Amino acid sequence: MSATGGDGRTERLLEVKDLTVGFPTRDGTVLGVDGLTLNVGSHERLGVVGESGSGKSVMGLAILGMVLPPGRIMGGSVRWKGENVLDEAVANRVRGREIAMIFQDPMVSLNPLKTVGAQLRELLQRRVGLQGSAIKQRSLELLDMVGIANPGDRLKSYAFELSGGMRQRVMIATALACDPTLLIADEPTTGLDVTIQDQILTLLHNLSTELGVSVLMITHDLGVVAQFCDRVQVMYAGRIVERAPIAQMFADPQHPYSLGLLQSVPRVDQAAAELAGIPGEPLDRAQFPPGCAFEPRCGEAHDTCRGAPPPLVKIAERRWVACYNRPGEAGETST
Amino acid sequence: MLRWLAKRIIAAALVVFVVTSLVFVVTHIFTDPATVSLPLEASQEDRASRRASLGLDRPLSVQYWDFLSGLVVGDLGESFFQTQPASKLVFERLPATLRLVAGATAVTVLMAAPMGMLAAWWERRFADHAVLGFSMASISAPPFWIGYLLIIVFAVQLGWVPTFGSSGFKSLILPSFAIGLASAGRLAQMTRRGIVEELRKPYAVTAMSRGFSRSYTIVHHTFRNVASGFVTMTGWEVTRMFTGYTVVIEVVFSWPGVGRLAVEAINDRDLILVQAAVVVLATMVVLTNLLVDIARRLIDPRVDLA
Numbered sequence: 083m084s085a086t087g088g089d090g091r092t093e094r095l096l097e098v099k100d101l102t103v104g105f106p107t108r109d110g111t112v113l114g115v116d117g118l119t120l121n122v123g124s125h126e127r128l129g130v131v132g133e134s135g136s137g138k139s140v141m142g143l144a145i146l147g148m149v150l151p152p153g154r155i156m157g158g159s160v161r162w163k164g165e166n167v168l169d170e171a172v173a174n175r176v177r178g179r180e181i182a183m184i185f186q187d188p189m190v191s192l193n194p195l196k197t198v199g200a201q202l203r204e205l206l207q208r209r210v211g212l213q214g215s216a217i218k219q220r221s222l223e224l225l226d227m228v229g230i231a232n233p234g235d236r237l238k239s240y241a242f243e244l245s246g247g248m249r250q251r252v253m254i255a256t257a258l259a260c261d262p263t264l265l266i267a268d269e270p271t272t273g274l275d276v277t278i279q280d281q282i283l284t285l286l287h288n289l290s291t292e293l294g295v296s297v298l299m300i301t302h303d304l305g306v307v308a309q310f311c312d313r314v315q316v317m318y319a320g321r322i323v324e325r326a327p328i329a330q331m332f333a334d335p336q337h338p339y340s341l342g343l344l345q346s347v348p349r350v351d352q353a354a355a356e357l358a359g360i361p362g363e364p365l366d367r368a369q370f371p372p373g374c375a376f377e378p379r380c381g382e383a384h385d386t387c388r389g390a391p392p393p394l395v396k397i398a399e400r401r402w403v404a405c406y407n408r409p410g411e412a413g414e415t416s417t
Numbered sequence: 418m419l420r421w422l423a424k425r426i427i428a429a430a431l432v433v434f435v436v437t438s439l440v441f442v443v444t445h446i447f448t449d450p451a452t453v454s455l456p457l458e459a460s461q462e463d464r465a466s467r468r469a470s471l472g473l474d475r476p477l478s479v480q481y482w483d484f485l486s487g488l489v490v491g492d493l494g495e496s497f498f499q500t501q502p503a504s505k506l507v508f509e510r511l512p513a514t515l516r517l518v519a520g521a522t523a524v525t526v527l528m529a530a531p532m533g534m535l536a537a538w539w540e541r542r543f544a545d546h547a548v549l550g551f552s553m554a555s556i557s558a559p560p561f562w563i564g565y566l567l568i569i570v571f572a573v574q575l576g577w578v579p580t581f582g583s584s585g586f587k588s589l590i591l592p593s594f595a596i597g598l599a600s601a602g603r604l605a606q607m608t609r610r611g612i613v614e615e616l617r618k619p620y621a622v623t624a625m626s627r628g629f630s631r632s633y634t635i636v637h638h639t640f641r642n643v644a645s646g647f648v649t650m651t652g653w654e655v656t657r658m659f660t661g662y663t664v665v666i667e668v669v670f671s672w673p674g675v676g677r678l679a680v681e682a683i684n685d686r687d688l689i690l691v692q693a694a695v696v697v698l699a700t701m702v703v704l705t706n707l708l709v710d711i712a713r714r715l716i717d718p719r720v721d722l723a
Binding site: 208259 | 619622624627637
């Protein structure tokens with residue numbers, strides 16, 4: 083069997099299988115991530131797209147074996163180059179060094195009371211093992227790499243003295259400090275000015291190409307996905323509903339939810355077309371329907387949809403959909 | 418930093434001025450030191466002569482000026498009862514109170530910081546519940562009762578330390594704990610809450626996602642961010658020690674401090690001496706706040722320089 087990348091050129095790095103994360107509430111356990119399956123290969127830029135509350139951010143941390151209390155990982159596996167990341171000893175080795183994460187809000191993701199230099203130093207010292215002048219040299223190199231002018235001065239700056247774009251650049255520098263193989267970017271451009279968004283995406287794109295770092299881009303923004311990713315997975319209510327190479331997703335979305343997402347994006351090249359929304363509200367996670375989670379909002383729903391959640395099935399080469407109306411090739415369920 | 422410091426010191430001096438003026442207003446306008454110091458059955462003539470001997474028959478503005486100019490050179494008037502300068506009596510007692518507050522503050526900080534960090538580290542586990550239990554117990558027990566309990570167990574039963582008085586380091590231990598336990602309980606809970614809250618913040622999650630352990634993140638990332646609040650709360654506790662706890666505990670332990678002096682002065686209806694004690698304790702409170710401001714400025718570069 084080939085890698086999920088499909089073309090056989092890529093080495094499989096990250097394999098997430100049936101990952102389930104639950105949060106206890108008064109009304110019982112709510113699943114933030116529900117049987118998630120996902121693979122990232124080397125030199126790949128995979129997008130995970132979904133609306134807020136779809137479990138994207140929970141997923142990002144859970145891949146590192148981290149869940150904010152009171153949540154916990156209830157099942158499934160996360161393997162990094164074959165090793166079990168849910169094992170704490172493996173996780174300690176992998177976190178930061180192999181898989182590094184950057185977060186949505188660079189305003190608050192840097193320690194407000196430590197200088198940029200101090201935050202890089204502790205990583206280089208404790209996680210990489212550099213010493214003496216090598217630390218400063220590497221710090222300057224990292225800041226330079228992420229396009230920060232006067233890196234020498236910036237080492238002494240606190241986060242509150244930097245602009246939003248600069249902070250995200252510093253975040254990226256700290257993520258790259260330990261030479262990771264995979265970067266998980268959780269909404270890295272949300273909250274930044276549009277021009278800065280573009281700069282940060284371009285920077286991430288260039289860095290991933292130059293350094294050969296794979297990127298798992300978690301976003302609600304299809305524009306980001308279109309600009310950045312090779313492949314995309316659409317997430318709804320903690321589950322993957324569709325997986326496709328980027329061009330095919332935009333040309334021919336299969337899942338009714340993907341279709342709705344694409345239709346709700348304004349496009350400047352199609353004048354006068356009315357913007358379509360997806361009817362209904364995003365799900366209240368405590369009130370999952372037993373069947374397909376999208377069923378209450380779906381125009382194509384029928385009785386089968388209310389029974390059990392549809393499995394993710396292969397409908398064509400490199401294309402997977404979880405919908406009863408898109409029957410797949412026999413015997414090919416989710417990898 | 419120096420300009421900022423100068424401003425803070427001037428502001429502190431202003432507060433001392435206002436507080437002492439308020440003390441003057443209370444003792445000279447709302448009450449009459451002469452009447453208070455005399456027996457109830459004293460005659461009008463007695464009162465008038467006492468007023469004259471104390472200079473209370475002069476215009477208020479003159480008295481106020483006298484009070485202020487006396488204050489500048491450390492003259493807080495004369496105690497009627499002990500016929501000695503009030504400032505001398507208070508300053509004789511001040512070192513004992515300062516020792517007690519220092520001891521209690523050490524107990525507070527050295528217990529609260531580790532307990533708070535431990536409880537946060539083991540959030541919702543046994544250690545967390547144990548720290549919470551200690552805090553609830555120490556906060557709900559009145560300091561004088563804790564004091565008696567400590568005396569009975571450690572001084573009477575075990576005989577490890579003296580039961581009362583101020584003689585060397587050993588005698589400082591029990592009263593310091595009697596005051597510090599409740600403060601430590603409050604501060605430990607605040608520290609725990611602060612750290613648990615900080616641990617959910619993106620910068621702490623980021624640190625842990627880079628592979629730093631929970632304990633490293635607590636000590637090197639989140640504690641720094643709660644330190645500013647920790648110092649502020651410690652300052653409040655010290656303030657309450659000066660204005661309340663030491664008074665009670667000095668009585669319980671027969672500790673020769675300003676608090677007990679103030680209680681004696683109140684029993685003697687020695688208003689001038691009470692006034693002197695209040696002025697000195699209030700000054701200590703203002704100094705404490707000044708120190709807190711300086712410490713916060715050193716911890717957090719974002720604290721406004723204004």
